[in-house]
Amino acid sequence: MRIIEGSAIKNAVKELFIKLNYSPESLENVVFAKSEMDPFEKQLAEIIDKNHVMAKLENRPLCQDCGVAQVFVKIGKNVTFSDSPSLEILINKGVEESYSEGLLRKLTVRALRR
Numbered sequence: 756m757r758i759i760e761g762s763a764i765k766n767a768v769k770e771l772f773i774k775l776n777y778s779p780e781s782l783e784n785v786v787f788a789k790s791e792m793d794p795f796e797k798q799l800a801e802i803i804d805k806n807h808v809m810a811k812l813e814n815r816p817l818c819q820d821c822g823v824a825q826v827f828v829k830i831g832k833n834v835t836f837s838d839s840p841s842l843e844i845l846i847n848k849g850v851e852e853s854y855s856e857g858l859l860r861k862l863t864v865r866a867l868r869r
Contacts, residue, residue: 756835758834761837764845769857771853788803
């Protein structure tokens with residue numbers, strides 16, 4: 756049986772959620788406003804671009820979406836976790852801590868079973 760340090764999972768989830776809300780790599784060097792847009796579209800895109808720059812300069816979350824936190828996990832057999840009876844509890848705790856420490860809006864976290 757393999758034992759995985761529970762605090763490492765919780766901390767990784769927390770750090771990932773904070774990073775994704777403050778500096779998503781997928782948006783590096785992205786500019787939404789394009790010259791071929793109609794004036795209204797371009798104005799909205801310029802606002803999004805400005806918000807992206809200001810969030811980075813002021814170290815604020817890029818988006819305060821009120822969606823649902825989703826975590827997809829692939830796990831092998833015979834794995835257990837220290838510090839917790841379940842992986843779900845560790846993930847939920849990491850998400851919870853990311854909201855507090857990252858000053859993020861509280862969302863819903865719910866495990867789905869298949």
